Amino acid sequence: MSNKPLLSVQNVGINFGGLKAVSEFNMEIHQGELVGLIGPNGAGKTTSFNLLTGVYTPTFGEIIFNGQKLNKLAPYQVTKRGISRTFQNIRLFNELSVLDNVKVAYHSLAKNSIVSSILRLPSHFAGEKEMEEKSIEFLKIFNLHEDLYSLAKNLPYGKQRRLEIARALAAGPKLLLLDEPAAGMNPQETQELMSLIALIRERFDLTILLIEHDMNLVMGICERIYVLDHGVLIADGTPEEIRSHPKVIEAYLGEEVPAVHA
């Protein structure tokens, strides 16, 4: 493990109309790690993702990624600096084909200008061709190459989730944020997802932060886990430490989800 973290979140907080949604959030993620973020419903997990990706601007604190401050950047700028994400409620481009969904994520890597595209200059064809080839290669890894030309909205649920991950990866992130990737999946699909995550992590030299409700998945693949409750970080550590942490047990008491025995 290198000494300098890839992502460093320092005392970050945000208020919505006087209400503290997240406060004093601290987190360090190193290159290559797979980290989980868990917590009961309404604990502020998705809000933290929104803070990290520029959807919300933090009221307090600093977010430093790869040596750069991210605080006031717009989401697209954060993505260009190497953080991309999936969404809890799938947000695909429904009326676009599977291939085009991925091409949109490749957008920033191509270089053909608006003028070259309008005049159909050689650089347009070169840029578009490269984008198409890369996207198709990419979809093969995700086993979606048979659906290249189907509209995203017509895919079955499991494939939509996979496409969303593929699309996020196509944006070329160093850090990938997955917001409940296993939500709504059956055990077998969840199993497949776990091996997919392991595969992409290796292949793309990725660092991953994931929010998940499925404790088997979190405990099974994450190396470290952060626990949020009521917008405050209450624990962090290895899965073993988290499992026996008194505050975590207290926070989850009364919730139905915590099958904290993997």
Added chain:
Amino acid sequence: MEWIQQLVNGISLGSIYALIALGYTMVYGIIKLINFAHGDVFMVGSFVGFYSIVGLGLDFFTALVLAMIFCAIFGVLIERIAYKRLRNATRIAALITAIGVSLLIENGFIFTWGPQPKAFPDIIANGSFEILGAKISIKSILILSISITLMVILQFIVHKTKIGKAMRAVSHDNEAARLMGINVDNTISATFAIGSALAGAAGVIFGLYYTKIDPLMGIIPGIKAFVAAVLGGIGIIPGAMVGGLVLGVIETFVNASGFSLWRDAAAFVILILILIFRPNGIFGKNTREKV
């Protein structure tokens, strides 16, 4: 004391805007639709008032009440026939339909009764009196008192009656209200009825004050009343009242300062400034899209 007189004129105009704006804001609050046809309900109210006085020989107040009742029914019909099916449609589809309904009413009206303007009968005494050197007409006072009375009644309905409670519940959370046993369809219809009745009243007092009415008279006051609703914070009833009055006063002063041709632009400049700098209006709260 020229400016006091202008202020009174502005308040009279503003109270007409406010009455129309209330309908916009209530409908937007409950089904998130900009009811473009609302200005045309105002026009219809004006004509019902006109025909009740000229054709049926009724007195002013009976005509006012008749116009309000007619417009309430008309508003509910529009909602039931055109908008009801759009509850689950996109906002844009609903907006386009509303524009379509508005054009249909205007052109259907012209097609049936002709495009000629009518002279609204002058049935209220044209007297005036002086306060602090300003000449205040009795009509202004009458308009103002009718508007205030109607707004007080509206406040009473919204805050003290069962239907008002249902309206607030539905505008807060449609689904939850349904689960609590509130008849959402009827509540929405009631909202249209009340909003349209207010627009009808505005139409009659508009006719009384400006004396000329025509089938396209609803377009500009309609859009301006919408501006007033946005200015006050759309969905907020006191906001619509204040927004209407503010807009009326600003317009009257722009007009009085010798920029009469720019009068209509003032409303749109205000609209754009509000949308850019304070899109939730004077009284609005900040909300954000859930991601």
Added chain:
Amino acid sequence: MKKSKRFWLFILLAVVIYSVVQLLISTGVFGSYYSNTLILMAINIILAVSLHLVIGITGQFSIGHAGFLAVGAYISAIITMRLELPFIVGIVAAGIIATLAGLVVGIPTLRLRGDYLAIATLGFAEIIRIIFLNIDYVGGAAGMQVSHYTTWTYAFVCLVITIIVITNFTNSRHGRACISIRENEVASDAMGINTTFYKVAAFAIGAFFAGVAGALYAHNFYIIQPVNFGFLKSFDILIFVVLGGLGSLSGSVIAAILLTMVSTYLQGFPETRMIIYSLVLILVMLYRPQGLLGTREITDFLKFKKSRKGVAQHVE
């Protein structure tokens, strides 16, 4: 390449249509009534396609397109009538100034969403109209005399350029970025698309061609007045796009052709025309809100089987 074959087919079709109509006009078979209708049709198609880029492709609901039409009409009229420069200079200047107007309107308003954006663009269009109403140099409310310079050739060439530019833009990574904004703005942003840039770009390109249409429009009549560019004109353009199908270029072209014919036929009966328009609009929204063609193009219906084969080829 298949795509370039389609391009040359389009050019061939355009040349044929142009030549046939030009022949009929120059031999006198088409009198001024028909040639004027055809020119008007071309102008309406340009307007429809330019608004299609903003509403259909980028999903930004603008109902103030007549404002840019007005800018183009007045700027070109000033250039040809006051400065006495050639018509072509007027057309280009109309497009450029309308683009600038598009930037001025678009940059502040395009962060608004849905119906707020609609109302703001409506407001801006009215402000533009009122500005022209108050400038004596262009005749105020009485309007401005304009010579009849628009010919079938000018109109058709502008039309073809509009379609090529907007099609090429749409079928590139830039157009895809715009569609992604329409489909899901939050996700688009998260995929690294500068959504503000693309919304403004689409708006500016749309305004450019509306300006060009304005130049053609002004020089197709003998007078332009602020009253020609009110909300109803914006609505006329909007209905082409909505009726044709939000997201379908060929749909908006077809709707523009059909409705130009209907409105020419009903020229003497403006109320009947508006009643038909509004009824059609309401019925389409209630029963087929995606419009005639939805997001599909007319060519999609012709080559459905081919694209299936295309899939197989790509996979192998």
